[in-house]
Amino acid sequence: MRSFKGFVIKEFYHIFRDKRTLLILFAMPVLQMLLFGYVITNEIKNARIAVWDRSKDVITQKITDKLRGSGYFNVVLEIDNEEEIEQVFKKGEVKEVVVFESNFAEKIGREGVAKINIIADASDANTANLVVSYTSAVINDFTVKELRAVDPPMKINTETRLLYNPEMKGVFMFVPGTMAMILILISALLTSVAIVREKETGTMEVLLVSPLKPSQIIIGKVTPYVALSVINALSVILLSRFVFGLPVQGSYTLLITECVLFIIMSLSLGILISTTTNSQQVAMMLSMVALLLPTIMLSGFIFPIENMPFWLQVVCRINPSTYFIIIEKNIMLKGTGFLSVWKETLVILGYTLLFIGLSVKKFNVRLS
Amino acid sequence: MENREKVIIVRDLVKDFGGFRANDHLTFDVYKGEVFGFLGANGAGKTTAIKILCGLLKPTSGQVRVAGFDVYKQSNLIKKNIGYMSQKFSLYEDLTVSENISFYAGIYGLGFREIKKKRMELIQKLGLESYAGKLIKELPLGWLQKLAFSIAIVHNPDIVFLDEPTSGVDPITRRQFWMMIYEAAANGITVFVTTHYMDEAEYCDRVSIMADGLIVALDTPANLKLSFRAKSMNEVFLELVRNKNNSNQQ
Amino acid sequence: MLSVSAHELKKNYGAVKALKGISFDVSEGEIFGFIGPDGAGKSSLFRILTTLLLPDAGQASVCGLDVVKDYKKIRKIIGYMPGKFSLYQDLSVEENLSFFASVFETTIESNYHLIKEIYSHIEPFKKRRAGQLSGGMKQKLALSCALIHKPNVLFMDEPTTGIDAVSRKEFWSMLKGLKKEGISIVVSTPYMDEASLCDRVALLQDGIILKTDTPNAITDTIGKKVWAISSESVYKLMCDLSGYGGCYSVYPFGQMVHYMPADQSEELTLVENFLKERNHRNISIEIIEPTVEDCFMELMRINKEDKR
Known part of the structure; x- marks a missing residue:
């Protein structure tokens, strides 16, 4: 246990000493939310x-x-x-x-x-x-x-x-999508470089030649980010309330809990990317490219899933963001409780376990 | 000795970075065709001095002439007349041996015919005929070093700067390499070697040793060993550092 | 019990044969050095011994534990310093050390006596970030981190590369101190002059061990004397002597050349006259014991001829 604790403390040091990480972690969500806030403004003039x-x-x-x-x-x-x-x-x-x-x-x-x-x-x-x-x-x-x-x-x-658009997707429909995008991108981006960075600096070699287990290394990498991402999720929710003027109809506690779960899933996905690549650049590219487009296009964020061809609908159903957006819409807009989102929650939980499991399995106990 | 042609003249060179003095009134000359060793521990100010000599950095004050040109005003002319080979010399791994030679010769403005001639000469001299069309990454390590050096002097510069040229190579290749250096020197190219391996210093005609931004010793290896009553340059260096530390404490 | 034992280790990377059958034993409490240039296979060998790489063929064990099967047990009892500086540059000296202590479920205090002599040099800077330390101090910190769990065997891949002469000297004297604690040390270096600081050395070249023995025994085995010759120009000496009929080998050695005659009973004066004829001045010839470097080159040469 001492080794796990030591590992987590070390990760906190890394985060707080790296201005770039801090910027991504705290400034980017606010910036993105504000940008969206201005683009999707709810005031008209002249x-x-x-x-x-x-x-x-x-x-x-x-x-x-x-x-x-x-x-x-x-x-x-x-x-x-x-x-x-x-x-x-x-x-x-x-x-x-x-x-x-x-x-x-x-x-x-x-x-x-x-x-x-x-x-x-x-x-x-x-x-x-x-x-x-x-x-x-x-x-x-x-x-x-x-x-x-x-x-x-x-x-x-x-x-x-x-x-021209008789269905009329309301302005509030964009907020859940934006939140999903910000949370998954930032979380995955942060952890996708975490393990790769150690490979690049050579410290991974020393960690491997130590009694640390792969699961300790992986969970130790995720833990500090979970703690920090709660702050992150809160700031996103607050911004959506005050910039977008979007009241949360349902329970805040439930919403934050779901956000944290989604964050953990995204962090694990980042770790999975991290275990399969050897350079920070590749890891960053992967997490940006592989996550950005599906989150925007294939999650019901902008385009309604029902109107897509069948095979794309299948892709949407695989995309975890789809489920998170449904959860958010239910809680924030309809104000329904956990009973209406438990299935989606289960799917995200399943993904989390899958990603962590795969990461541990993929994690090489030797140098390849 | 004093009558020999000087290719590097440094007088009272000072370089400050903010409040930190990296080079403190350096004064020395390097003669044509000499193998000059520039030694010092990590952080002694070697790298700064070399950057100034190569025209990459302007001094704070002092007079510096390299290959007859002034570092303040003529840094472009200096760059044309020097060669440089770093420890991890950047030959392009995904280009062939021939392509690398042509590329670097081209950078220094050699004409098409000249490049072709040089390329043939060089490949023949190094015995690399069977490797000419192969990629750099397929080349054995020892050859890389020799090829890198040959390329650094492909434009026949007045001075070539070498940074720890033989660290890590096997002892036989290393000596073949020094023979190449001596040959270049015999042909009038001044060789400026920076290193912190005292072993490499033994091969130089003269060496200067830097510590804390100052030149603390400058002579032939034999004379230095004599005056410090040391068996090797390594001992000379240890002795110098010990003296310096003692004087710092007083 | 042997601290390290390897038998016919082989490792290939595609077509490149990094290790071509390496066998050796390291006894308890010994300082064992691998001397060889870059690309000789030192890092591959160290990575196999520290369970980071799997050998393609052959066996190796550390403290009687197999490097493939028992890798988890081995990782608890060894210390490893890779060739590249592998600490967290953004963590302070103290934070690095306490992190590595925690990894091994121990504390700085419980093994402080072991690292005291080394760590005391850098303790005044314990709040400084590791990235801001000088080369020598970084190595001391890396060594402290590798020792903090009191390993039985310490593996160090080129610990003295890139650090200055003073730090190198200090580093080796620290290793002598550790030997007294009963820790076996396996170290590699490209510097021939560091051979004499080891109890035994293996000369590694091109994936094979040219020779394993004590430094003194190695210089004895080639059974040849070396002539240290100097004159005004090393370059000219080299050019002329390599054309001399009785020359077996001649290599520059700083401001001298080391010459080996083909015939050990060769007359000194003959060579001297040959050089005088060629206008060498201030000629001095001295017969000396060969250095480890002389032996290394001689063994490289013999090995090459064997292959032909």
């Missing part, structure tokens, strides 16, 4: 929209002014026929077209209800989603302040139509 006012009465004018005055929108075009809608979207001139039905004021006065169509360009799903919800909010606000006051109350029905 979004260019068009208005097709088929009524041109007092109320539609008031609503249009309200949209203008909100600061969110910039009404750059007024159009007057249906074909133009398609045209302005195709040219990319506006993000959204607001359509007031004809005889708007009259209808409201007579029937107590009138309709506004909100058509958005959903090829940029996030922006579309935001623009639409902001528009709805502005209209709602108008309804409450101006129309509810009269008696009998009047209301406006808004009807939303999303062009």
Whole structure:
């Protein structure tokens, strides 16, 4: 036991004295999260929209002014026929077209209800989603302040139509994927060089000619990173809460536990890469290339798995990130408990044991 | 002796790195065709001095002329007129013997015909005919050293700098190597050997010994042994270090 | 019991034959040196003995334990210093030492007496990172780390390569001290002058042992005297003597040449006159006992001729 403890302490020294490791460990997740935070922003300012006012009465004018005055929108075009809608979207001139039905004021006065169509360009799903919800909010606000006051109350029905991407993946769907990517990449990257570095400096030779067992060396390498990665996972969750504005619906404890499990799995994967290569460069390349693309493309992060050809679906099912993203979505977005994610958790646990087992087996007790 | 042509002239060379003085007023000359040993323990300031002599580093102060050129202003001319062979001389392992020779000859601006001629001469002289088309990594270790040296002087430089040229080679190859060095010296190439193996020092015409940034001894090996009443250069060195340590303590 | 015993060890890397049948024994408490140049097979041999490599053929044992079968037991009782400096450069002197102590489930304190003499040299710098030590101090630290678990046998692959003369001298005197503790030491070096510091040496060249014996016995065995000749130019001496009819071998040796006549009864004056005729000045000829290096070259030569 003394030897294991000594080994872990030594690893901590390495980590704290290597600025590069520290940077990867602590600065990179924050940086990546912030970058994503800016790219997938949930605020809009001066979004260019068009208005097709088929009524041109007092109320539609008031609503249009309200949209203008909100600061969110910039009404750059007024159009007057249906074909133009398609045209302005195709040219990319506006993000959204607001359509007031004809005889708007009259209808409201007579029937107590009138309709506004909100058509958005959903090829940029996030922006579309935001623009639409902001528009709805502005209209709602108008309804409450101006129309509810009269008696009998009047209301406006808004009807939303999303062009080009009717499925509409929400902005929040990106957060779980981003977290998975950051955690797996950083963890695997850190440990993939850990054993290789000792091979390169020649210290592995001395470790081999000692009573240390392969399992002690491997678990000793992973342990300190687990401890540090908890901090890492926490910072990622906090950032997603405050930068992305994403509230965690389910239990924080469960979420963090799942993150830690996923981290341990990624660290073991890094170790496995480390045991099979002899240079730090190769190890880094392997962990970057072999992990980055599948995590982004084949995990349900960006592209829905159901739409893929069968063989790619199989690859997705092999990819551990897929399961982690499902777990995250369940906990963070749906707010469900452990009962809804135990299968996925089991899969990740299985991978962890597999990677550690393979690493121990692959670990050469001699020089090859 | 003093009338001989000087190819390296160093006067009061000082090199500081921040507050650390790596070279402290070095003054020495090296003559044409001489095998000059530049010795010192690790960290004595040898490497710094050599970098300055090769035009890779500017001195803090002092006068340094190498092959007739000034190190402050003419470092490019110096580089053209010197050869360099490090301990782990970087011949390209994935190129053949011929290709390596051609490449290095090309670097020093030899013409196409000249390169071809030199290549033939060199391969013949080293008896490497059967290896000419083979990759460097297939070459036995002893040959590598000799080939590396031949390539370092392929452009007929005024001075060739050798860094621990014979460490680790077998005793016979080692002596063949020294014969190559002597031959080059007899042809007028000055050979500047840096090493911390006193064994190698025994082969030099004159040696200088550095310690803590200073030159503490400079003479022929025979004279040094005589004045320190030592049997070998190794003992001379040990004696010098002992004196130095004693004086430091006082 | 023998500390190390090897019989007909062979090791190939593809077509390259690194070891071509190596046999030797090391007794308890002995300093046994392998002397040979780079590429002679020293590192391969050390790696087989320290259980890091499997031999292709032959057997070897350390303290009676087989290097292949009992590798786990061997790893508990040996100390190993590889050719390359193999400590953690980003750890301090003290941290390195306590790490290696912990690896062997022991502490610095419990075996301090063993390393005291060596470690005391570097103890004042115990907070310094290993990477910032001088070459000689690094070797002392590596030796302390290799000794901290009180090994029965200590294997050191080229411990004195790359360190200066003063540190080398200190290093060898430390080994003498360890011998008194009953630790067997197997060491390799490319420097012929270090042979005399070992109890016995094996001259290793090209994957074979040219000779195994005490340093004195080795210089006796070739049974030839060496003439140390000097004049004003070694280069000229070499050129002329190698063309001399009665010459068996001639090699430069610093500012002299070592000459062996084909006929041991060759007249000194004949050679002297030959040199005088060729305008050598300040000629001095002295008959001396051969050095280990002379023997090494002679054995290399005999070995080559045997092959033909």
